Amino acid sequence: MEEFITMAHGAGGKQTSQLINGIFKKYFDSPYLTADDAAVLAPPAGAMAMSTDGFIVSPREFPGGNIGKLSICGTVNDLSCMGAKPLYISCACVIEEGFPVEKLDLIVKSMAETAAEAGVHIVSGDTKVAGKGQVDGIFITTTGVGELMPGVSPAGANARPGDRVIVTGDVGRHGTAILLERDDYGMEAHVTSDCAPLWEPVHKVLSTYPGVHVIRDATRGGVGTVLYEIADQSGVGVRLDSSSVPVDPQVAGVCGMLGLDPLYLACEGRLVMFVPEEDAEGVLDILHGCKHTENAADIGTVTEEHSGVVTLITELGTETVLPQPTGELLPRIC
Amino acid sequence: MEENRKSAIDRARDIVENYDGPDIRIMEVCGTHTHEIFRLGIRALLPENIQLISGPGCPVCVTPMSFMDEAVYLAMEKNAVICTFGDLVRVPGSEMSLWQARAKGAQVRTVYSPLDALEIAEKYPDREVVFLAVGFETTTPGACIAVENAAKKEIKNFSLLTANKTMRSAYIQLRTSADAYMYPGHVSTMTGMGVYRELARDYGISGAVTGFTASEILTALATIIVKLGEGKPFAENCYPRVVTEEGSRPSREIVGRVMEPCDAEWRGLGVIPDSGMRLRDEFSGYDARKKFQIPKMTAKGSPGCRCGEILLGEIKPYDCPLYGRACTPEHPVGACMVSGEGTCSAYYKYGSLELIRK
Numbered sequence: 001m002e003e004f005i006t007m008a009h010g011a012g013g014k015q016t017s018q019l020i021n022g023i024f025k026k027y028f029d030s031p032y033l034t035a036d037d038a039a040v041l042a043p044p045a046g047a048m049a050m051s052t053d054g055f056i057v058s059p060r061e062f063p064g065g066n067i068g069k070l071s072i073c074g075t076v077n078d079l080s081c082m083g084a085k086p087l088y089i090s091c092a093c094v095i096e097e098g099f100p101v102e103k104l105d106l107i108v109k110s111m112a113e114t115a116a117e118a119g120v121h122i123v124s125g126d127t128k129v130a131g132k133g134q135v136d137g138i139f140i141t142t143t144g145v146g147e148l149m150p151g152v153s154p155a156g157a158n159a160r161p162g163d164r165v166i167v168t169g170d171v172g173r174h175g176t177a178i179l180l181e182r183d184d185y186g187m188e189a190h191v192t193s194d195c196a197p198l199w200e201p202v203h204k205v206l207s208t209y210p211g212v213h214v215i216r217d218a219t220r221g222g223v224g225t226v227l228y229e230i231a232d233q234s235g236v237g238v239r240l241d242s243s244s245v246p247v248d249p250q251v252a253g254v255c256g257m258l259g260l261d262p263l264y265l266a267c268e269g270r271l272v273m274f275v276p277e278e279d280a281e282g283v284l285d286i287l288h289g290c291k292h293t294e295n296a297a298d299i300g301t302v303t304e305e306h307s308g309v310v311t312l313i314t315e316l317g318t319e320t321v322l323p324q325p326t327g328e329l330l331p332r333i334c
Numbered sequence: 335m336e337e338n339r340k341s342a343i344d345r346a347r348d349i350v351e352n353y354d355g356p357d358i359r360i361m362e363v364c365g366t367h368t369h370e371i372f373r374l375g376i377r378a379l380l381p382e383n384i385q386l387i388s389g390p391g392c393p394v395c396v397t398p399m400s401f402m403d404e405a406v407y408l409a410m411e412k413n414a415v416i417c418t419f420g421d422l423v424r425v426p427g428s429e430m431s432l433w434q435a436r437a438k439g440a441q442v443r444t445v446y447s448p449l450d451a452l453e454i455a456e457k458y459p460d461r462e463v464v465f466l467a468v469g470f471e472t473t474t475p476g477a478c479i480a481v482e483n484a485a486k487k488e489i490k491n492f493s494l495l496t497a498n499k500t501m502r503s504a505y506i507q508l509r510t511s512a513d514a515y516m517y518p519g520h521v522s523t524m525t526g527m528g529v530y531r532e533l534a535r536d537y538g539i540s541g542a543v544t545g546f547t548a549s550e551i552l553t554a555l556a557t558i559i560v561k562l563g564e565g566k567p568f569a570e571n572c573y574p575r576v577v578t579e580e581g582s583r584p585s586r587e588i589v590g591r592v593m594e595p596c597d598a599e600w601r602g603l604g605v606i607p608d609s610g611m612r613l614r615d616e617f618s619g620y621d622a623r624k625k626f627q628i629p630k631m632t633a634k635g636s637p638g639c640r641c642g643e644i645l646l647g648e649i650k651p652y653d654c655p656l657y658g659r660a661c662t663p664e665h666p667v668g669a670c671m672v673s674g675e676g677t678c679s680a681y682y683k684y685g686s687l688e689l690i691r692k
Contacts, residue, residue: 192631229363259674314373314374314375314548315374315548316347316374316375316376316552318374318375318376318379318381319375319378320372320373320374320375320378320684321684321685322685323682323683323684
């Protein structure tokens with residue numbers, strides 16, 4: 001195998017099959033992935049959920065993951081938020097001419113490892129090579145199909161006054177890790193991305209508490225943006241207790257210096273759940289026993305008043321509005 | 335220690351929450367204070383007879399439109415590379431903002447320090463690089479260091495477009511707008527307490543230097559309330575862990591070597607004598623106004639914009655007809671909406687609860 005991707009790898013000839021066999025097939029070992037034009041799959045028993053997502057993160061590698069892991073987590077988590085068990089994933093990679101094969105190998109390996117952890121099959125793939133400068137390294141699009149658990153229907157419009165708001169771990173880590181990795185600010189801190197597939201905790205929670213009202217993954221825009229979306233979709237207010245929001249001390253330090261709010265920085269392995277009050281403690285117990293959600297916390301409540309607005313109880317016990325950010329905080333974080 | 339701090343903040347809070355004396359107006363003149371007061375929800379603690387006014391302490395907000403016109407002129411007509419702190423890029427000029435100038439091909443760079451601008455000048459010796467020098471006592475020394483370094487290294491393609499300001503004259507000008515000032519923590523690290531003692535002694539102006547935590551802000555408010563009750567002008571240091579009596583002599587010295595006081599226009603407030611800083615004659619080669627012979631700009635102004643009255647605390651942002659309608663953080667008309675530190679931007683971001691309850 002050559003050291004760098006060339007236009008020939010995308011031309012459909014011998015080099016293309018070398019690339020596919022030498023890298024993609026090496027790691028993607030699902031029985032559904034064949035040399036034919038499409039995967040043939042048995043339909044699931046229940047209703048299906050389907051989701052697609054493109055990934056263009058810069059830098060491609062960051063502490064805690066890379067674009068490959070991210071591309072699987074993103075789609076797995078989108079399906080999971082609907083209460084759908086991720087079954088099959090397809091992926092399309094657009095690779096820049098000159099991209100190091102060694103790096104591609106690492107990215108594809110991460111995709112396979114993450115898919116295995118999430119229990120999902122990668123059943124179909126496509127590679128294209130674009131000329132130098134036409135893409136930045138590699139862009140990946142994944143599409144996933146999942147099977148809805150019977151009797152669950154979490155949705156953004158379902159939050160009700162009295163619900164508890166749960167976040168499945170500390171906030172803002174992915175965005176901070178990316179920001180530090182870009183090294184635009186000359187800051188030294190060690191923050192690992194929270195990037196992780198979250199079907200297992202969702203499955204366990206919904207198996208015991210099928211009545212969870214809302215599950216959403218806090219990616220672009222972070223937890224704060226999700227809360228505003230849900231407040232708007234459900235026509236309710238949200239009141240957070242600022243002291244309960246888990247934030248890693250290093251994330252807090254970096255954000256303090258740059259004037260950013262961790263509530264608005266991207267996560268890639270954090271869910272926000274709106275749970276009926278009587279279920280909240282049980283849901284937290286389950287989350288505390290699952291990988292990736294050990295530090296889940298109850299951060300606030302849903303109110304009937306101030307519909308569409310998210311407020312914070314401050315350290316002084318006063319209530320203020322959680323301000324909404326304007327403009328783009330950080331581009332290309334996922 | 336934790337216990338002591340707890341009781342200190344509780345005592346301060348008691349004084350503030352239970353104040354029942356005559357009406358008082360306290361003006362904070364630092365954008366960070368404005369935002370922290372909102373973020374901590376401090377207004378919710380105040381009885382009706384204490385009014386907090388957000389004064390002209392955000393350097394972007396007090397920068398006149400004519401300054402933006404000068405910067406756009408340099409970028410568009412003189413093909414200069416404009417280096418600036420981020421917020422200024424979006425402040426509207428008479429014709430356009432620097433942001434819009436950039437879309438038309440002008441070179442506008444955001445920098446974090448004047449020294450970054452000097453570096454750019456060194457890197458591109460065939461381009462003229464102009465740094466937009468705005469700000470108060472905290473940022474002026476950096477601009478002066480950049481000029482001294484440029485002179486030392488004989489860098490000729492670097493200059494400043496100055497709009498540096500000092501707060502002392504503004505306190506005097508605005509003294510009837512408030513009963514006491516919350517003096518800014520950062521600026522005071524440079525000036526020290528002397529200027530405030532002089533204001534108290536010679537002008538009867540009162541205030542307390544204030545830090546940025548909940549405890550520090552409440553302590554300063556409580557101190558102001560108690561001291562106003564005593565009836566004598568005062569200058570208190572409620573941020574002693576950072577602000578010293580003397581301040582930073584080296585930073586004042588470098589400013590003194592490179593710049594001298596001048597009259598300056600403040601957006602919405604007009605010209606305040608001796609409130610600005612300009613380059614001394616020996617550094618006139620680094621003064622963009624002289625170097626490029628910038629014509630006198632008469633800014634058009636935005637009809638309906640009431641930034642001036644807002645900066646004086648005469649009206650609240652939501653009393654301005656443009657606020658939240660024509661003027662939002664995404665499309666600011668007035669400078670108070672542009673900067674993250676601006677009064678209108680703070681009200682827009684945090685103020686909806688206040689409005690919901692109105």
